[in-house]
Amino acid sequence: SQQGEEDPQALSIQEGENATMNCSYKTSINNLQWYRQNSGRGLVHLILIRSNEREKHSGRLRVTLDTSKKSSSLLITASRAADTASYFCATINSNYQLIWGAGTKLIIKP
Amino acid sequence: NAGVTQTPKFQVLKTGQSMTLQCAQDMNHNSMYWYRQDPGMGLRLIYYSASEGTTDKGEVPNGYNVSRLNKREFSLRLESAAPSQTSVYFCASSEHRGRAFFGQGTRLTVV
Numbered sequence: 001s002q003q004g005e006e007d008p009q010a011l012s013i014q015e016g017e018n019a020t021m022n023c024s025y026k027t028s029i030n031n032l033q034w035y036r037q038n039s040g041r042g043l044v045h046l047i048l049i050r051s052n053e054r055e056k057h058s059g060r061l062r063v064t065l066d067t068s069k070k071s072s073s074l075l076i077t078a079s080r081a082a083d084t085a086s087y088f089c090a091t092i093n094s095n096y097q098l099i100w101g102a103g104t105k106l107i108i109k110p
Numbered sequence: 111n112a113g114v115t116q117t118p119k120f121q122v123l124k125t126g127q128s129m130t131l132q133c134a135q136d137m138n139h140n141s142m143y144w145y146r147q148d149p150g151m152g153l154r155l156i157y158y159s160a161s162e163g164t165t166d167k168g169e170v171p172n173g174y175n176v177s178r179l180n181k182r183e184f185s186l187r188l189e190s191a192a193p194s195q196t197s198v199y200f201c202a203s204s205e206h207r208g209r210a211f212f213g214q215g216t217r218l219t220v221v
Contacts, residue, residue: 030207042114042200042212043153088152092207096160097168098143102152 005101006089012107019076021104023089024069030092032065032072037086037103046074046087076106084108112136116201116213123191123220131186131216133201139211141204142184144168144176146197147215153200159184191220 007022025032031050035043049056049065049072056063062075076083086103093099114135123129135142140161145153145168155168157176165176173195175187184203188195196219204210 033209035210042214043202043210045209045211048209090210095158095166096141096207097155097158097166098141098202098204098210099155099169100145100152 006087006104008104009102010105010107012109013079015079015081015108015110017079019079019083019106019108021074021087021106023072023074023101025072025089025091025101026070027091027093029067032063033090033098034061034063034072034074035088035090037088039085043088079106079108081108081110114201114203114211114213116199116216118216119214120217121219123188123218125192125220127191128187128189129191129218130188131199131201131218132183133185133213134183135201135203135211136182137203137211138181139203139205140181141206142178143200143202143204143210144174144184144186145200145202146170146195147200148197156186156199188218191218193220196220 033048034046037043047058060077065072086105088103090100117132142159144156154170159165159178162181177185199216201213202210
């Protein structure tokens with residue numbers, strides 16, 4: 001079974017709005033990572049947050065981590081058409097394997 | 111610096127045929143992965159290699175074999191392809207518990 005589960009499965013917003021997507025996981029983690037995938041291409045790393053961190057920023061991205069709830073959120077502010085993509089969270093399981101959720105498909109409408 | 115190189119990019123196989131997907135990374139990473147991604151879904155781990163000479167099964171290993179002959183290369187072999195193995199395959203590498211770098215994927219169709 002997959003370690004992470006994203007919510008919502010799909011999200012459609014107007015350009016300029018903020019987009020928030022969530023990820024829940026099942027076991028204790030060392031870190032949680034967010035990635036973007038454009039049109040079935042390889043995934044691109046966005047941000048890594050360690051288990052002892054609660055919030056992290058990178059440009060227009062803000063990631064939070066709540067280890068007590070086993071959840072994380074990714075906020076993209078001031079969305080652009082180029083942000084249209086699928087977003088995945090990933091965690092390391094007890095066998096040191098990187099395991100993925102099903103992803104959130106984000107569509108930015110002009 | 112090429113990162114992760116995967117070949118081929120596209121492949122069509124007939125049921126029962128065999129093939130090997132090649133993956134090489136030039137970042138000196140210990141960890142390497144093979145995933146498959148079906149339409150509208152996330153990545154499912156086929157096999158994982160923590161270091162040269164070691165491999166572990168992931169979530170969906172049936173029908174696949176892997177080989178990690180050296181630190182750079184991690185190959186995935188389909189011995190007898192089945193239509194259920196039609197998918198996009200991704201190779202990735204990472205430092206221990208670190209960010210992963212992906213190849214561009216192999217689109218495999220089994221007819």
